[in-house]
Amino acid sequence: xxxxxxxxxxxxxxxxxxxxxxxxxxxxxxxxxxxxxxxxxxxxxxxxxxxxxxxxxxxxxxxxxxxxxxxxxxxxxxxxxxxxxxxxxxxxxxxxxxxxxxxxxxxxxxxxxxxxxxxxxxxxxxxxxxxxxxxxxxxxxxxxxxxxxxxxxxxxxxxxxxxxxxxxxxxxxxxxxxxxxxxxxxxxxxxxx
Numbered sequence: 001x002x003x004x005x006x007x008x009x010x011x012x013x014x015x016x017x018x019x020x021x022x023x024x025x026x027x028x029x030x031x032x033x034x035x036x037x038x039x040x041x042x043x044x045x046x047x048x049x050x051x052x053x054x055x056x057x058x059x060x061x062x063x064x065x066x067x068x069x070x071x072x073x074x075x076x077x078x079x080x081x082x083x084x085x086x087x088x089x090x091x092x093x094x095x096x097x098x099x100x101x102x103x104x105x106x107x108x109x110x111x112x113x114x115x116x117x118x119x120x121x122x123x124x125x126x127x128x129x130x131x132x133x134x135x136x137x138x139x140x141x142x143x144x145x146x147x148x149x150x151x152x153x154x155x156x157x158x159x160x161x162x163x164x165x166x167x168x169x170x171x172x173x174x175x176x177x178x179x180x181x182x183x184x185x186x187x188x189x190x191x192x193x
Contacts, residue, residue, distance in 0.1 A: 005128065005129050006141075007046065007083075008137050009049075013072070015154075016133070028075055034179070036081040042186065045121045049130075072086075087113040091104040108134075111144040129149060132148075133156035148172050149173045160174060
């Protein structure tokens with residue numbers, strides 16, 4: 001088994017615009033593709049894990065999510081980067097209608113997406129990392145015993161202010177963006193090998 005890097009999508013890989021479902025509005029965080037490629041070059045699995053409750057809320061369809069992910073793959077590929085897997089949760093516990101109105105095991109901060117990816121890609125969760133811009137990402141990482149990294153892109157800056165009042169949800173690292181986060185991860189992995 002090997003370590004992996006789990007990435008939130010909106011606000012971490014691509015710019016946060018709120019319920020993204022139109023591919024023409026998708027744009028990457030500056031440097032994100034190059035940073036992901038560095039992980040690819042080190043043969044570290046890179047997995048996107050994203051809550052997409054807009055499906056449950058009736059704002060867009062599962063097909064729209066797949067179209068956004070196809071476009072995300074295309075934008076990353078321009079710089080030679082790739083995501084090894086993309087997992088998303090279309091559910092919400094209190095909003096929407098069947099079949100998406102449900103309290104599931106995949107919606108972050110639950111760990112279902114991480115466990116599925118770990119099984120699919122032979123990833124050791126206890127030596128892995130999760131990068132995200134939300135408190136729910138930090139909670140997810142802690143629930144699965146991963147290292148948690150909060151980036152200040154997307155909702156990160158605002159979430160950091162809230163985290164100051166929540167002593168039990170402290171990330172292992174706070175950094176400016178995905179580029180700085182991946183720099184730190186690669187240094188950590190180099191020291192471990």
